[in-house]
Amino acid sequence: MLLIKNVKLVDALGERGPVDVLIGEGRILSLHGGKAETVMDGRGLYLAPGFVDLHAHLREPGQEVKEELSTGLLAAVRGGYTDIVSMPNTSPPVDTPEAVRALRKKAQALGLARLHPAAALTQAQEGKALTEAGLLKEAGASLLTDDGHTNEDAGILAAGLLQASPLGLPVAVHAEDASLRRGGVMNDGPLADLLGLPGNPPEAEVARIARDLEVLRYALRRSPKRPHLHIQHLSTKRGLELLREAKRAGLPVTAEATPHHLTLTEEALRSFDPLFKVAPPLRTPEDVEALIEGLLDGTLDAIATDHAPHTQAEKEMDLLRAPFGIPSLEVAFPLLYTELHLKQGFPLSRLVELFTDGPRKVLGLKPLHLEEGAEASLVLLDPKERPVNPKAFASKARFSPWTGWVLGGWPVLTLVEGRAVYQALA
């Protein structure tokens, strides 16, 4: 039994308290105190439902030099996450029920964040033949995606949406037209022209979203059950507008945005540091503003990290050769708490929703609110500010675009079903 005294509550329903939260048997037993062996002082802290990440590259199997389950899931709980969707673009890709089961088993034994592996939409993620969606679902796959690759074959994507629809599995897409983005390594436009870097145009994302929404309309018309398209890491204003329109029209589509697309712009590339090389690329302040608007008005459903660890040496290659990706599991919430809530007045309750009920809904999980009887998968957050120090990361990727940024809202205790999976040293 754990009692957290005088703690403020924040979830998708709003902010409440301070109250005394009694936790036991994996649940919230009471919001009015009670007897417990362990008592914590929660004054000045926030208690929130545990975070859910729809998009993390944990690199296992096959790329353990970049990350593995033990480091990635530890990074997750240090970031306040209790549930993680791992991407299937590993070596080999996660495209069989056996691979999904093996990942889940290994993650369960670690006892950190719970793993919900995403499985490949197509065999070997080659975009040619669908995977065994039904068996993958039974093995515990949370969604289907060829992330890491783009879905160039619209027919296969349509078939994938149809196949997944009776199973209730979302199909997640990395929406970029590969033939339009070509070798682009940063946002296309005047800055890419100036820096002499190959540009990846916003139109590559927008055109692909437009196509995929039509593919979704087709699947919707053809399927007795509603398919579910999920757009990953949306980065452009125009893409957001298309999404908003589609949602108004009642299309079964959801979408996520990443911490880096919400806090950084293409200007970062002036440093010629491949740390900022990511796909889709960092865009313009206008895009960032539009994305934040989309978070507010519900066009965007979730904040997902796209945590993409690589080795230091890989991120010190040149900009043409360095791999795409930014690691962020351990800073995502503090970053947005500080940059969006504290600095721009973004409502805290909505921000927490984008880390909790938002992604839960995408996965078909029930909402989680801080009520008596609720599952005690929770995170305790400290508004006290400190600088980002990647050297202390649990992730193998010990570098960050936000190094030195002074942030508040750091997780100090993460519980999964009442069990402490992370506790910061006092």
Add this chain to the structure above:
Amino acid sequence: MRHLLDFQGWTRPEVENLLDTARVMAEVLERPVKKVPALQGFTVATVFFEPSTRTRISFELAARRMSADVVSFAAQTSSLQKGESYKDTLLTLEAMGIDAYVIRADSAGVPHQATRWVKGVVINGGDGRRAHPTQALLDAYTLLEALGTLEGKKIAIVGDILHSRVARSNVELLPLLGAEVWVAGPPTLLPQTLPGARLTPHLEEALAEADAVMVLRLQKERMEAGLVHLQDYIAHYQVTEERLRKAKPNAPLLHPGPMNRDIELEGTLADSERSLVNRQVRNGQAVRMAVLYHLLVGKER
């Protein structure tokens, strides 16, 4: 000036100061004994991650004529793909006591990255599409020799602007000296914008009343990528005697080399008195001597 990466943040007096030094170096190159002790005891490394014989030889001669020790590192692209890292290469050289690194790479930004890793001076010997500052300096030097001043002069740069570090560096540098720069090329080979330059897909517009014309090399890979058709390019963008009539009489011609005769430039023009190509090569050495001198022993240090 700590390194020479590009001309962002440069001022006109800084450029003029450097070009003044280059004129002194050019005099040295006219002497029977073309050697001065200015850089004795310094070691210059040419680190060419992308092959380029001409630029490398020019830098190495420039360093040797000032009595610097020179070492040369030439990596094949294939060995980079085997996992050899730029950083480890540079740190190895650093451990050997290098004072200045001349870096050439096929990716923009490698010289910038290098400044984060080594203590020595970094000179950009050409990075991807980004910059080739010593080429622009030698172009400016050559243009000043030919025209006397760049103030109010119209300079046309013709060809594959999008992929050209020579164009980018000239567009940064020449306006600092008062020039009005026009760039012309097929729409598929033009950037969206290029601060400091007027962009046009019409060659005649760029050539009209131009005081000098710089012709860029058209690379075979652009044709292979399907971005331009060779015959169409020749028909509309080749700089010919006929088209040059739109420019000022006897407007000089520059080309950074190596040249594709009868593709970007009519062959007879390449051999005409208008061509300053050999002056460019000669001046390249003087300019590179000046750059090494300023960075290694100049009064800014």
